[in-house]
Amino acid sequence: MKILKIFIIVFLVTGFFELKSEEKNNELKNEILKNIRCLICQGQSVYDSESDFASSIKLIVDKKINKGLNEEEIYDFLREKYGDWVIYNPQLNKNTYILWLLPLLLFFLGGAIIYKKTLKKKK
Amino acid sequence: MKNKLNLFIIIVFLSFCFVIFYKGLNNSNTYTPKISNKKDIPIFESKDFNSNVYLNSKKIFEDDIFYIVNIWASWCLPCRTEHPLLMELSKNNSSKLIGLNYKDNLNNAKKFINEFGNPYSQILIDNEGILSVEFGAYGVPETFIIDKNKKIIRKFVGPINKEIVEQIKLIIK
Numbered sequence: 012m013k014i015l016k017i018f019i020i021v022f023l024v025t026g027f028f029e030l031k032s033e034e035k036n037n038e039l040k041n042e043i044l045k046n047i048r049c050l051i052c053q054g055q056s057v058y059d060s061e062s063d064f065a066s067s068i069k070l071i072v073d074k075k076i077n078k079g080l081n082e083e084e085i086y087d088f089l090r091e092k093y094g095d096w097v098i099y100n101p102q103l104n105k106n107t108y109i110l111w112l113l114p115l116l117l118f119f120l121g122g123a124i125i126y127k128k129t130l131k132k133k134k
Numbered sequence: 135m136k137n138k139l140n141l142f143i144i145i146v147f148l149s150f151c152f153v154i155f156y157k158g159l160n161n162s163n164t165y166t167p168k169i170s171n172k173k174d175i176p177i178f179e180s181k182d183f184n185s186n187v188y189l190n191s192k193k194i195f196e197d198d199i200f201y202i203v204n205i206w207a208s209w210c211l212p213c214r215t216e217h218p219l220l221m222e223l224s225k226n227n228s229s230k231l232i233g234l235n236y237k238d239n240l241n242n243a244k245k246f247i248n249e250f251g252n253p254y255s256q257i258l259i260d261n262e263g264i265l266s267v268e269f270g271a272y273g274v275p276e277t278f279i280i281d282k283n284k285k286i287i288r289k290f291v292g293p294i295n296k297e298i299v300e301q302i303k304l305i306i307k
Contacts, residue, residue, distance in 0.1 A: 064273055067263030070263070092267065
Protein backbone atom coordinates (compact mmCIF):
# COMPACT_ATOMS: atom_id res chain seq x y z
CA MET A 12 0.00 0.00 0.00
CA LYS A 13 2.83 2.35 1.01
CA ILE A 14 4.67 1.61 -2.18
CA LEU A 15 1.56 2.43 -4.17
CA LYS A 16 1.22 5.79 -2.36
CA ILE A 17 4.85 6.67 -3.07
CA PHE A 18 4.41 5.62 -6.68
CA ILE A 19 1.33 7.86 -7.06
CA ILE A 20 3.12 10.84 -5.45
CA VAL A 21 6.17 10.42 -7.69
CA PHE A 22 3.92 10.08 -10.71
CA LEU A 23 2.00 13.26 -9.85
CA VAL A 24 5.15 15.29 -9.12
CA THR A 25 6.87 14.30 -12.36
CA GLY A 26 3.65 14.94 -14.26
CA PHE A 27 3.40 18.40 -12.70
CA PHE A 28 6.98 19.31 -13.63
CA GLU A 29 6.50 17.99 -17.16
CA LEU A 30 3.37 20.11 -17.51
CA LYS A 31 5.25 23.15 -16.23
CA SER A 32 8.12 22.72 -18.68
CA GLU A 33 5.66 22.18 -21.52
CA GLU A 34 3.91 25.42 -20.58
CA LYS A 35 7.25 27.23 -20.55
CA ASN A 36 8.13 25.80 -23.97
CA ASN A 37 4.75 26.91 -25.32
CA GLU A 38 5.32 30.45 -24.05
CA LEU A 39 8.74 30.56 -25.68
CA LYS A 40 7.33 29.13 -28.90
CA ASN A 41 4.59 31.77 -29.07
CA GLU A 42 7.07 34.54 -28.33
CA ILE A 43 9.32 33.37 -31.15
CA LEU A 44 6.44 32.87 -33.60
CA LYS A 45 5.16 36.40 -32.96
CA ASN A 46 8.57 37.72 -33.97
CA ILE A 47 8.73 35.78 -37.27
CA ARG A 48 7.25 37.35 -40.38
CA CYS A 49 5.01 35.19 -42.53
CA LEU A 50 6.75 35.72 -45.86
CA ILE A 51 3.82 34.83 -48.07
CA CYS A 52 1.16 36.74 -46.14
CA GLN A 53 1.00 40.51 -45.97
CA GLY A 54 1.50 42.12 -42.59
CA GLN A 55 1.07 38.95 -40.57
CA SER A 56 3.35 37.12 -38.22
CA VAL A 57 3.72 33.36 -38.40
CA TYR A 58 1.83 33.22 -35.09
CA ASP A 59 -1.23 34.89 -36.65
CA SER A 60 -1.15 33.06 -39.96
CA GLU A 61 -2.73 29.74 -40.95
CA SER A 62 -0.88 29.48 -44.28
CA ASP A 63 1.09 26.40 -45.30
CA PHE A 64 4.33 28.31 -44.90
CA ALA A 65 3.40 29.43 -41.38
CA SER A 66 2.34 25.95 -40.31
CA SER A 67 5.68 24.52 -41.48
CA ILE A 68 7.58 27.21 -39.60
CA LYS A 69 5.49 26.52 -36.46
CA LEU A 70 6.40 22.85 -36.70
CA ILE A 71 10.09 23.61 -37.21
CA VAL A 72 10.22 26.04 -34.28
CA ASP A 73 8.51 23.43 -32.09
CA LYS A 74 11.04 20.79 -33.13
CA LYS A 75 14.00 23.12 -32.57
CA ILE A 76 12.76 24.05 -29.06
CA ASN A 77 12.34 20.38 -28.18
CA LYS A 78 15.87 19.80 -29.47
CA GLY A 79 17.06 22.35 -26.91
CA LEU A 80 17.87 25.30 -29.18
CA ASN A 81 17.42 28.75 -27.65
CA GLU A 82 15.57 31.73 -29.12
CA GLU A 83 18.63 33.28 -30.76
CA GLU A 84 19.73 30.00 -32.33
CA ILE A 85 16.28 29.55 -33.87
CA TYR A 86 16.36 33.11 -35.27
CA ASP A 87 19.84 32.44 -36.68
CA PHE A 88 18.57 29.30 -38.39
CA LEU A 89 15.67 31.17 -40.02
CA ARG A 90 17.86 34.14 -40.91
CA GLU A 91 20.25 31.81 -42.72
CA LYS A 92 17.36 30.37 -44.74
CA TYR A 93 15.32 33.52 -45.45
CA GLY A 94 17.48 36.54 -44.66
CA ASP A 95 17.02 39.33 -42.06
CA TRP A 96 13.52 40.16 -43.33
CA VAL A 97 12.00 37.06 -41.75
CA ILE A 98 12.58 38.41 -38.23
CA TYR A 99 10.48 41.40 -37.15
CA ASN A 100 13.25 42.63 -34.90
CA PRO A 101 16.27 42.95 -37.20
CA GLN A 102 19.84 42.70 -35.96
CA LEU A 103 22.21 45.63 -36.07
CA ASN A 104 24.58 44.95 -38.95
CA LYS A 105 25.96 46.75 -42.00
CA ASN A 106 22.67 46.36 -43.86
CA THR A 107 20.47 47.60 -41.04
CA TYR A 108 22.46 50.31 -39.30
CA ILE A 109 20.56 53.10 -41.09
CA LEU A 110 17.31 51.52 -39.93
CA TRP A 111 18.48 51.56 -36.31
CA LEU A 112 20.42 54.81 -36.22
CA LEU A 113 18.22 57.08 -38.35
CA PRO A 114 15.40 57.42 -35.77
CA LEU A 115 17.99 58.15 -33.09
CA LEU A 116 19.64 60.73 -35.32
CA LEU A 117 16.29 62.35 -36.13
CA PHE A 118 15.42 62.39 -32.43
CA PHE A 119 18.60 64.24 -31.54
CA LEU A 120 18.24 66.58 -34.50
CA GLY A 121 14.68 67.43 -33.46
CA GLY A 122 15.80 67.87 -29.87
CA ALA A 123 18.56 70.23 -30.98
CA ILE A 124 16.11 72.31 -33.05
CA ILE A 125 13.63 72.57 -30.16
CA TYR A 126 16.45 73.46 -27.75
CA LYS A 127 17.72 76.16 -30.07
CA LYS A 128 14.22 77.62 -30.53
CA THR A 129 13.47 77.73 -26.82
CA LEU A 130 16.86 79.33 -26.20
CA LYS A 131 16.02 81.98 -28.81
CA LYS A 132 12.61 82.65 -27.23
CA LYS A 133 14.19 83.10 -23.79
CA LYS A 134 16.57 85.66 -25.18
CA MET B 135 12.74 85.37 -48.97
CA LYS B 136 12.04 83.03 -46.07
CA ASN B 137 8.62 82.13 -47.46
CA LYS B 138 10.16 81.30 -50.82
CA LEU B 139 12.74 79.08 -49.14
CA ASN B 140 10.01 77.28 -47.18
CA LEU B 141 8.00 76.74 -50.36
CA PHE B 142 11.09 75.40 -52.10
CA ILE B 143 11.80 72.96 -49.27
CA ILE B 144 8.17 71.76 -49.27
CA ILE B 145 8.21 71.24 -53.05
CA VAL B 146 11.50 69.32 -52.88
CA PHE B 147 10.15 67.18 -50.03
CA LEU B 148 6.88 66.42 -51.85
CA SER B 149 8.66 65.55 -55.10
CA PHE B 150 10.99 63.28 -53.15
CA CYS B 151 7.97 61.49 -51.60
CA PHE B 152 6.29 61.26 -55.00
CA VAL B 153 9.34 59.64 -56.60
CA ILE B 154 9.70 57.14 -53.74
CA PHE B 155 6.02 56.10 -53.84
CA TYR B 156 5.88 56.08 -57.64
CA LYS B 157 8.88 53.77 -57.77
CA GLY B 158 7.37 51.65 -55.00
CA LEU B 159 4.20 51.16 -57.04
CA ASN B 160 6.14 49.34 -59.74
CA ASN B 161 7.98 47.07 -57.34
CA SER B 162 6.71 43.56 -56.85
CA ASN B 163 5.12 43.12 -53.45
CA THR B 164 6.37 39.59 -53.03
CA TYR B 165 9.69 39.51 -51.33
CA THR B 166 12.41 37.26 -52.69
CA PRO B 167 15.62 37.21 -50.69
CA LYS B 168 18.80 37.30 -52.70
CA ILE B 169 21.08 34.34 -52.37
CA SER B 170 24.16 36.41 -51.74
CA ASN B 171 26.52 33.59 -51.04
CA LYS B 172 26.16 30.03 -52.10
CA LYS B 173 24.52 27.93 -49.45
CA ASP B 174 25.26 24.34 -48.61
CA ILE B 175 22.45 21.89 -49.19
CA PRO B 176 20.74 20.91 -45.95
CA ILE B 177 21.52 17.58 -44.34
CA PHE B 178 18.34 15.58 -44.00
CA GLU B 179 16.64 12.23 -44.19
CA SER B 180 13.53 11.82 -46.25
CA LYS B 181 11.12 9.14 -47.39
CA ASP B 182 11.35 8.04 -51.00
CA PHE B 183 8.09 8.47 -52.92
CA ASN B 184 8.18 5.08 -54.62
CA SER B 185 9.91 2.78 -52.18
CA ASN B 186 8.88 4.46 -48.89
CA VAL B 187 12.45 3.91 -47.70
CA TYR B 188 14.23 6.67 -45.79
CA LEU B 189 17.12 8.16 -47.73
CA ASN B 190 20.01 10.30 -46.57
CA SER B 191 20.75 13.59 -48.37
CA LYS B 192 24.36 12.51 -48.93
CA LYS B 193 23.14 9.45 -50.79
CA ILE B 194 20.62 11.47 -52.82
CA PHE B 195 23.17 14.05 -53.98
CA GLU B 196 26.15 11.68 -54.30
CA ASP B 197 26.90 12.09 -58.03
CA ASP B 198 29.33 14.68 -59.32
CA ILE B 199 26.74 16.50 -61.44
CA PHE B 200 24.29 19.40 -61.18
CA TYR B 201 21.04 18.75 -59.36
CA ILE B 202 17.76 20.55 -59.87
CA VAL B 203 15.40 20.33 -56.91
CA ASN B 204 11.78 21.08 -57.74
CA ILE B 205 9.10 21.43 -55.06
CA TRP B 206 5.71 20.36 -56.34
CA ALA B 207 2.29 19.10 -55.29
CA SER B 208 -0.66 17.61 -57.14
CA TRP B 209 -3.00 20.27 -55.69
CA CYS B 210 -0.84 23.11 -56.98
CA LEU B 211 -2.12 24.54 -60.25
CA PRO B 212 1.09 26.38 -61.31
CA CYS B 213 2.89 23.02 -60.95
CA ARG B 214 0.77 21.72 -63.82
CA THR B 215 1.79 24.59 -66.08
CA GLU B 216 5.48 24.08 -65.40
CA HIS B 217 5.35 20.30 -65.70
CA PRO B 218 5.98 20.08 -69.48
CA LEU B 219 9.06 22.28 -69.00
CA LEU B 220 10.32 19.95 -66.28
CA MET B 221 9.81 17.04 -68.68
CA GLU B 222 11.97 18.92 -71.16
CA LEU B 223 14.65 19.57 -68.52
CA SER B 224 14.68 15.90 -67.50
CA LYS B 225 16.05 15.00 -70.94
CA ASN B 226 19.25 16.82 -70.07
CA ASN B 227 21.96 14.34 -69.08
CA SER B 228 24.21 16.81 -67.29
CA SER B 229 21.82 17.15 -64.37
CA LYS B 230 19.45 15.15 -62.21
CA LEU B 231 16.00 16.39 -61.34
CA ILE B 232 14.89 15.70 -57.78
CA GLY B 233 11.23 16.24 -56.90
CA LEU B 234 10.06 17.27 -53.45
CA ASN B 235 6.41 16.36 -53.00
CA TYR B 236 5.05 19.09 -50.72
CA LYS B 237 2.18 18.44 -48.28
CA ASP B 238 0.41 16.14 -50.67
CA ASN B 239 -1.85 13.12 -50.66
CA LEU B 240 0.26 10.21 -51.90
CA ASN B 241 -2.49 8.77 -54.12
CA ASN B 242 -3.20 12.13 -55.73
CA ALA B 243 0.52 12.68 -56.27
CA LYS B 244 0.86 9.27 -57.94
CA LYS B 245 -2.13 10.02 -60.17
CA PHE B 246 -0.52 13.34 -61.13
CA ILE B 247 2.74 11.62 -62.10
CA ASN B 248 0.90 8.91 -64.04
CA GLU B 249 -1.14 11.48 -65.92
CA PHE B 250 1.52 14.06 -66.76
CA GLY B 251 4.69 11.91 -66.77
CA ASN B 252 7.59 11.62 -64.36
CA PRO B 253 10.44 14.07 -65.00
CA TYR B 254 12.15 13.27 -61.69
CA SER B 255 14.96 10.79 -61.21
CA GLN B 256 13.93 10.67 -57.58
CA ILE B 257 10.97 12.01 -55.61
CA LEU B 258 11.11 12.72 -51.88
CA ILE B 259 8.12 13.12 -49.61
CA ASP B 260 7.80 16.33 -47.59
CA ASN B 261 4.50 15.91 -45.77
CA GLU B 262 5.12 18.52 -43.09
CA GLY B 263 6.87 21.09 -45.29
CA ILE B 264 9.94 20.94 -43.05
CA LEU B 265 12.28 19.85 -45.82
CA SER B 266 11.16 22.79 -47.94
CA VAL B 267 11.96 25.19 -45.11
CA GLU B 268 15.40 23.56 -44.82
CA PHE B 269 15.91 24.52 -48.46
CA GLY B 270 14.64 28.03 -47.76
CA ALA B 271 11.42 27.69 -49.76
CA TYR B 272 8.11 29.50 -49.29
CA GLY B 273 5.80 26.98 -50.86
CA VAL B 274 5.08 25.43 -54.23
CA PRO B 275 6.32 25.47 -56.92
CA GLU B 276 9.93 26.39 -56.35
CA THR B 277 13.10 25.28 -58.09
CA PHE B 278 16.69 25.19 -56.83
CA ILE B 279 19.90 24.55 -58.70
CA ILE B 280 22.65 22.74 -56.85
CA ASP B 281 26.14 22.77 -58.30
CA LYS B 282 28.81 20.06 -58.26
CA ASN B 283 30.14 21.34 -54.92
CA LYS B 284 26.70 20.66 -53.42
CA LYS B 285 25.89 24.34 -53.01
CA ILE B 286 22.55 25.96 -53.82
CA ILE B 287 23.47 28.49 -56.47
CA ARG B 288 20.07 29.61 -57.80
CA LYS B 289 16.51 29.67 -56.61
CA PHE B 290 13.39 30.30 -58.70
CA VAL B 291 10.23 31.13 -56.76
CA GLY B 292 7.01 30.23 -58.57
CA PRO B 293 6.52 28.21 -61.74
CA ILE B 294 9.40 28.11 -64.19
CA ASN B 295 8.87 29.40 -67.72
CA LYS B 296 10.74 28.99 -71.00
CA GLU B 297 13.09 31.84 -70.17
CA ILE B 298 14.05 30.24 -66.85
CA VAL B 299 14.52 26.87 -68.54
CA GLU B 300 17.02 28.50 -70.92
CA GLN B 301 18.79 30.06 -67.92
CA ILE B 302 18.92 26.70 -66.16
CA LYS B 303 20.27 25.00 -69.28
CA LEU B 304 23.02 27.61 -69.49
CA ILE B 305 23.98 27.09 -65.86
CA ILE B 306 24.10 23.30 -65.97
CA LYS B 307 25.87 23.15 -69.34
